Amino acid sequence: MVPKNTGGTPAASDASAHWLSVRQSLAGLGDGGLNIAFEAVDRHVRDGFGDRMALRCVDRRGIVDDITYGRLADLTGRFASLLHSLGVRPGDTVFTLLGREPAVYITALGTLKAGCVFCPLFSAYGPDPIRTRLRHGRGRVLVTTAQLYKRKVAQIRSDLPDLEHVLVVDDPWGENAPAGSIDFAHALEAAAPLSAPPLTKPDDPALLFFTSGTTGAPKGAQHAHEAVVVHRETARRVFGLGRHDVFWCTADPGWVTGTCYGIIAPLTAGATVVADREEFDAVRWYRLLQDQAVTVWYTAPTAIRMLMRLDSTAEGRALTDGLDLSALRLMASVGEPLNPQAVLWGKERFGRPFHDTWWQTETGGIMIANLDGMEIRPGSMGKPLPGVVADIVEQSPVGRIEPIGEPDHPGMLALKTGWPSLFRGYLGDDERYRATFADGWYLTGDLARRDRDGYYWFVGRADDVIKSAGHLIGPFEVESALMNHPAVAEVGVAGKPDPIAGEIVVAYVSLKPGHVGDAELRRTLLSQARQRLGAAVAPRDIVFVETLPKTNSGKILRRELRALDIQGETAANTPRPNNDGSP
């Protein structure tokens, strides 16, 4: 059991009545039991919808792997019984390092059925972030591909004493599979169907998502099965999802959005989930929207901006003009604030605006949104959903939380505790968990303002985390990967504004005496960081500087790092070398 942080204030009582009523609309397990996977899959089979399509995975050639609810119920049950037969106990953690392929859905939901905790990892991570998270999360099982294992896990395996079982999904002949690993498909086929329904309770741990702060190691935000109450409610209220919908969430399953809205929420509504195994490609995405007759599309600002770029060319316009997107009824965005131009572009080109939404790993589900049917304010994150009590607050010198009240005055965005998908802890770090709460409020770390009509507007982060292409990146993890190079004296990492990615990661490096910040050292440091962290987390550029700006106590002032671009040697957000390769 993980403790639940209940609001316990009069202001929260309406909200808790709301969530109670949503809770009653779920199937449940009898005897007060609740299980995310049962709500997402088995209840539809029980209700006679086992033949409906749950999942459509499209591969690079356009070949579709269809899985019905009935088949998904069977496969996830077998995965759960496979875990039991391996001696994996309820509460143990099962990790994935996979792209958008059927195995990630089967693993996620099968793990939840077994009463274990599911933790997805972003497959673009390098060995360092993978090791940190697998160690901290004490992963007993890892499901991955033979290639990813070879490239990223084999070299750190000796540092993972808790990892007992590696399941490999794509190597039926075992040629590249690591010694002692289990073939996913064969093991699943051989596993017995699950004989009894899961026995989980609402407060049992279910999901673990790693997220980054400014300092220290990544935080493992824990969620309980009860989070499904919010997933079900937001599937209905934000997206209006039902059995006839085809829902495409473009997020990677390695992030909270890819799991909560790429897997759980649409399945709780009985919709068909579309998954594209390929990386982003603007032309492919436009065609996929048409060919799969997507009705509801949940994507991210970086992708939208890339699609806008394509649409601004003659060839792109010819493509989009010829598309039949008549099935598409709702488009929504998440990950970072969506610029007003993008909202309006959606309206102009597709006859419907993008609906921006706001939530965090810790909130477990969408909290604030521009709902369908309400006036959209381009650039705003929208209004709090029913059951969510939000405010703009400031903390008094003695730690009391005071709502600001005055419209358009920026402050900390805070949410009254008590909604069902509020995280239940940071794994092994009670102190950091408690520090995010005060006076019955969850303090989001986002600075925002509220206008006279109750719409919320994002202002900035209160800390130094970087949002690049929708991914939250902690500067500390990046700095650590560079610090152990012998030439490096100090590193500060910050986000630099970028028209497409929102921000890109730039490392500002001062060198020890006797070292020169030249093109070769730049390449060496970039290479080291990319090998250890993976391309998505590593800096895209290195700026060599004399000294880093610091506080009196010696702490690096990351916010002031951007000003150093001017004095740095390679002040560019894209590498622009000459023909001879020197920058």
Next chain:
Amino acid sequence: MNSDDIRRMILDLLTEICPDAEIGAIDPAVSFRDQFEFDSIDFLNLILATEKILNLRIAEFDYPRLSSLDGCISYLGPKVAEAREAG
């Protein structure tokens, strides 16, 4: 600028953008993404830098044609010649 020049330019750019890749071992017929760590932002950086060096515009629609070394050469060769003729 002939095919060899274009090949060299692309390899030099990759050395700057993703120095962790084994540039010498690149299979020209296989997409960059399938050979080494190379994400969408890396790809965009490659395109922007190519546009700048060659002083030409690459239409977004054509981006997928630049996903491998052979693709870059066969796409950029005629473009460069065209630009030269146009003066």
